[in-house]
Amino acid sequence: MTAGEMTTEVATTRSSGLDWKKLLIGAVGMWLLGWGLANLFLSFGYYPDKYGSKVVIALLALVAGVGGAAILFFFLNMFVEGLPDRISAKLMPYAYVLPGVGLIGLMLLYPVLQTINYSFANEDSSKYVGFQNYREIFKDDEFWQSILNNVLWLLVVPAVTVAIGVVVAVLADKLSTQGEKVAKSTIFVPMAVSFVGASAIWGLVYHYDIGEKQTGLLNRIWTGLGGKAEAWLSISDFRLNSFLMMVILIWLQAGFAMILLSSAIKGVPEETIEAARIDGASELQIFWRVVIPQIKGTIITVFITVLILVLKVFDIVYVLKNGLDKTNVIANLFFQELFANDQAGRASAIVVILLLAVTPVLWYQVRHFREEEANR
Amino acid sequence: MRVPIRTLRRSALAGVSVLLLLATSGCFLQDPETSGQGGLGGQAFADGGSSDGDKKVTILGQFGGDEGKNFVASLTAFEKSSGIDIQYTSDTDFATTIKTRVSAGDTPDIGLFPQPGGLLEMAKRGEIQPIDTYLDYDAVARSLIPGFLEAVRLNGRVYGAPVKMAVKGLVWYPKKAYDAAGYSTEPKTLDDLTAISDKIKDGGITPWCMAWGSDQATGWVGTDWIEGYVLRMWGPDVYDDWVSHRIPFNDKRIIAAFDAFGKIAKAPGEVYGGVKGILNTPFANAMTPAFGGKPKCLLHHQADFAITFYPKPVQADLDNQVGLFVFPPSPGGYAGNPIVGGGDTAALFNGNDPDAIEVMKFLTSKDFGKEWAQKGGWISPHRDFDATNYPNETTRRIAAIAANADVLRFDASDLMPKEVGSGTFWTGMVEWLQGKSSRAVTTEIENSWPKS
Amino acid sequence: MSVMADGRRRSPFAIVVMVLLCLLWTIPTLGLLVTSFRTRDAAATHGWWEIFSSGWTLDNYDKVFNGNEMGTSFLNTVVVAVPATIIPIMFAAFAAYAFTFMDFRGKDLIFVAIVAVMVVPIQVAFQPMLDLLGPRGLGISGQYIAVWLLHTGFGMPLAIYTLRNYMSTLPRTVIESAKIDGATHFQTFWRLIVPMSVPALAAFAILQFLWVWNDLLIAKLFLSPGNSTVIVKLQGLLGSQGQGQELLTAGAFISMVIPMIVFFTLQRFFVRGLTAGAVKG
Known part of the structure; x- marks a missing residue:
């Protein structure tokens, strides 16, 4: 039985048609809420003095914002429940999806469609040029260089990040509560580092000094082991500089993987593990045969999220190298074209290529999605 | 056929927002400040910025940190006397931010452009008020060091005036070590300079301190050098032709300038740390090895702001610790004494606001900047600025050098189109240093010059 | 042992x-x-x-705190970050519930679109959003609400995606028995699904909070100077040639303090013992 049949069945057992009262309260409530919130916020901007202090505005804004969103759903739900049951059951999913998906549509989907449109236009989007932008991009060595680098990033970062995330989540689980807290906080810390902080931190690690004395950590260790000091991020042999930048992203993102995976591992019922233990399975066997299958869904989620993040990787490459020494990646190329070169057309075309590149992921995701539905 | 996609999209979006507004019109609070037009009442070319005549003026600029504080401090007295409240915002990524905000109609009243290129782009779009409509042009032109207004001229009209000057092409040296060894402090030509550096080498020291590291902007230090060579080897006319692309970037004279610089930058033994050192040391730390017990290098080519990066004890005793001379003229090149300068230019977005005009008048006068000058790190672009305000002899000397130069030319990379000036020219310098030939690099830059 | x-x-x-x-x-x-x-x-x-x-030396910290109105910008950042964390979670949880437990036409298509737009660099949305929220549109640019809306929109795809994937692991029988008992979707959502999804909600809350807290681009473009956040203020510590770089190290640490407090507060959801019972409902 699918969920749809389910709802209609339940709905028909509770008879009723159109409920004017609910409909009216819902509609008026939503309108009043919107009007009130809008005016409240405008008044913050126009008459800040009337509120006395900034703290008052801040508190009011907090309460109004969070409370407003919650009450919005309350009224929205009431409005839809007020409709005749058949329509209500059909409409309810859309009502739940609408606020979120509506914002996505406005803020992401609409700009994407516009970007696709611009990718066929010239540099200031005043004239259509057909596939000109795509031809130019494909002829550009820098583009292929970036593709190669992006592929490297895609092969390395998601896999390593997930692996570290799983290892931390599983092993920390075996520590004492106190140990677990400390370990997880440590791995998490980089997540709290702003981007400015991260580049400063790794600048201190990869730093190169002329002369004998090295103030960069890596060079200090390297020379300590008898090596010669190197300008690490300038070494493009075997794409060493790209790999060193990948380390930074993995360092930043392992905490993310750990958090999601850890919350999944907490969901693995203790009984299944105990049962395996009683059957005489070793810890390693339990890990592979009991834990991993149960958190597979989350592993895929984390993997795909990091994968998508890597497709967009930009900040690190921009600040540390700006694509010099064969380190360019697609997203940095996009930024260079859009802001440095004022080439809206070519920049748009690059985004479209990114979108096309993600299609295999989408296809996999939908298949996985369907499988899940079927298995339940 | 011309399809104005952008306009279409704009109007569609505007339509949606108007609908949204109409649907609720009369229900929302109105901005109490938008009523009433003041000042020129619609005569102006540019009408961006906040509301007019409300005694509030917004400024967006690149000065942050101590610079930002000093900038604000030098406005305080003016704010008090005029009753105008100036709200200053700093943004290190000025170029991108101003473009995005202007496109959305969210302009400040006044923008302080670090590069004339960005200012002219806005002027072309009709966003900026030409200064002759609200300033006494002749008086301003007389007071300023010549060359600044030319940098922001478009179709005969000038669109901004400088508020801060940078003097480029200075050669710094650690005074004690340098004087003790008795090297010449006044080279007359580039040949004299070469003689000095040869002598330094004989003394067992690498002559030049050089560092280009500047995150995503690495390469700009090199462009300053090239500009110096072009101006000195071929004179201001060729320099102007080069900047405005009347001669190609890979003209043989430009290639010659690259090659001349190559004799220092690319030659073994001339620069401390070699190519690897140049590219991987932050430019701010370039001269650090020159100080201390035994200097590793002696000569450092950098603009006046280099002083803000010297070690604390050196800064505290600047006049006795550091010496400087101007990068000398080229033998057989331009006969005069030219200098490359730069600076931040104020431009008016809101031509209708009498308050903003008041502020512009003050910013572009010789009276602006006393407080900033006293704190150091700032030089007035006005010849008649009271030099007693500068905190040390070194700064006074730099100001005099700029005021007495035969010719001042604005930093070429700031004038060139952005694709080149802060794009391929920078990256090209890095590739050139790493071994590419002058011809190959200049040709690559030439190919990247925007077509239209 | x-x-x-x-x-x-x-x-x-x-x-x-x-x-x-x-x-x-x-x-x-x-x-x-x-x-x-x-x-x-x-x-x-x-x-x-x-x-x-x-x-x-304590100079770096001293300079960051002195005369930079750090107190106000901390307050601003909290006002920006808390609703910009809770609102998207609320919106996304409702949407994820619909995607997991309800059937409707276009479900697959909408979900695919959501995953697809995750690769879009948010820079492409700035110009249209400034047009819409700025003086030529709704005129709310510069206010907190503009930034909440933007963070809600930009954080939404990842939120829906992770929450849906988590909710799909919840035992379906619980929801079905609730329906047979006559509970509406609204009741099922608040009484069953939200409590059962607490670990995932907390995990996402941390991520979204960090992203908003450390965001520079949106805060810089869409908040008026009086409302600006810590990260924007930190960037403003730099001079035009990058003077004051040493202050960033101190600034980076100051800006880390509150995210760490948030993490420690929510950490109990990821540590053994406290959540084991809740998840199994």
């Missing part, structure tokens, strides 16, 4: 590996922390591990 307080066996392997990983993860940050207590001159001439031979 020794036994821990809660009766589980101690795992030496886990202890060794975790200690190693933790060291690797901490050392780079430790370098920054140490450097934030040093002058620019000292940092340029000595490695941070030589801290004891080159002296300490």
Whole structure:
């Protein structure tokens, strides 16, 4: 039985048609809420003095914002429940999806469609040029260089990040509560580092000094082991500089993987593990045969999220190298074209290529999605 | 056929927002400040910025940190006397931010452009008020060091005036070590300079301190050098032709300038740390090895702001610790004494606001900047600025050098189109240093010059 | 083999590996922390591990706090970050519920679109959003609400995606029995699904909070100077040639304090013992 049949069945057992009262309260409530919130916020901007202090505005804004969103759903739900049951059951999913998906549509989907449109236009989007932008991009060595680098990033970062995330989540689980807290906080810390902080931190690690004395950590260790000091991020042999930048992203993102995976591992019922233990399975066997299958869904989620993040990787490459020494990646190329070169057309075309590149992921995701539905 | 996609999209979006507004019109609070037009009442070319005549003026600029504080401090007295409240915002990524905000109609009243290129782009779009409509042009032109207004001229009209000057092409040296060894402090030509550096080498020291590291902007230090060579080897006319692309970037004279610089930058033994050192040391730390017990290098080519990066004890005793001379003229090149300068230019977005005009008048006068000058790190672009305000002899000397130069030319990379000036020219310098030939690099830059 | 307080066996392997990983993860940050207590001159001439031979200073912290209105910008950042964390979670949880437990036309298509737009660099949306929220549109640009809307929109795809994937692991029988008992979707959502999804909600809350807290681009473009956040203020510490770089090390640490507090507060959801019962409903 699918969920749809389910709802209609339940709905028909509770008879009723159109409920004017609910409909009216819902509609008026939503309108009043919107009007009130809008005016409240405008008044913050126009008459800040009337509120006395900034703290008052801040508190009011907090309460109004969070409370407003919650009450919005309350009224929205009431409005839809007020409709005749058949329509209500059909409409309810859309009502739940609408606020979120509506914002996505406005803020992401609409700009994407516009970007696709611009990718066929010239540099200031005043004239259509057909596939000109795509031809130019494909002829550009820098583009292929970036593709190669992006592929490297895609092969390395998601896999390593997930692996570290799983290892931390599983092993920390075996520590004492106190140990677990400390370990997880440590791995998490980089997540709290702003981007400015991260580049400063790794600048201190990869730093190169002329002369004998090295103030960069890596060079200090390297020379300590008898090596010669190197300008690490300038070494493009075997794409060493790209790999060193990948380390930074993995360092930043392992905490993310750990958090999601850890919350999944907490969901693995203790009984299944105990049962395996009683059957005489070793810890390693339990890990592979009991834990991993149960958190597979989350592993895929984390993997795909990091994968998508890597497709967009930009900040690190921009600040540390700006694509010099064969380190360019697609997203940095996009930024260079859009802001440095004022080439809206070519920049748009690059985004479209990114979108096309993600299609295999989408296809996999939908298949996985369907499988899940079927298995339940 | 011309399809104005952008306009279409704009109007569609505007339509949606108007609908949204109409649907609720009369229900929302109105901005109490938008009523009433003041000042020129619609005569102006540019009408961006906040509301007019409300005694509030917004400024967006690149000065942050101590610079930002000093900038604000030098406005305080003016704010008090005029009753105008100036709200200053700093943004290190000025170029991108101003473009995005202007496109959305969210302009400040006044923008302080670090590069004339960005200012002219806005002027072309009709966003900026030409200064002759609200300033006494002749008086301003007389007071300023010549060359600044030319940098922001478009179709005969000038669109901004400088508020801060940078003097480029200075050669710094650690005074004690340098004087003790008795090297010449006044080279007359580039040949004299070469003689000095040869002598330094004989003394067992690498002559030049050089560092280009500047995150995503690495390469700009090199462009300053090239500009110096072009101006000195071929004179201001060729320099102007080069900047405005009347001669190609890979003209043989430009290639010659690259090659001349190559004799220092690319030659073994001339620069401390070699190519690897140049590219991987932050430019701010370039001269650090020159100080201390035994200097590793002696000569450092950098603009006046280099002083803000010297070690604390050196800064505290600047006049006795550091010496400087101007990068000398080229033998057989331009006969005069030219200098490359730069600076931040104020431009008016809101031509209708009498308050903003008041502020512009003050910013572009010789009276602006006393407080900033006293704190150091700032030089007035006005010849008649009271030099007693500068905190040390070194700064006074730099100001005099700029005021007495035969010719001042604005930093070429700031004038060139952005694709080149802060794009391929920078990256090209890095590739050139790493071994590419002058011809190959200049040709690559030439190919990247925007077509239209 | 020794036994821990809660009766589980101690795992030496886990202890060794975790200690190693933790060291690797901490050392780079430790370098920054140490450097934030040093002058620019000292940092340029000595490695941070030589801290004891080159002296300490509190100057960097002093300069960051003095005259930069850090208090106001901290307050601003909290006002920006808290609703910009809770609102998207609320919106996304409702949407994820619909995607997991309800059937409707276009479900697959909408979900695919959501995953697809995750790769879009948000920079492409700035111009249209400035048009819509700025003076030519709704005129709310500069206010907190503009930034909440933007963070809600930009954070939404990842939120829906992770929450839906988590909710799909919840036992379906619980929801079905609730329906048979006559509970509406609204009741099922608040009484069953939200409590059962707490670990995932908390995980996402942390991520979204961090992203908003450390965001520079949106805050810079869409908040008026009086409302600007800590990260924007930090960037403003730099001079036009990058003077004051040494202050960033101190600034980076100051800006880390509140995210860490949030993490410690929510951490109990990821630590053994407290959530094990809740998840199984």
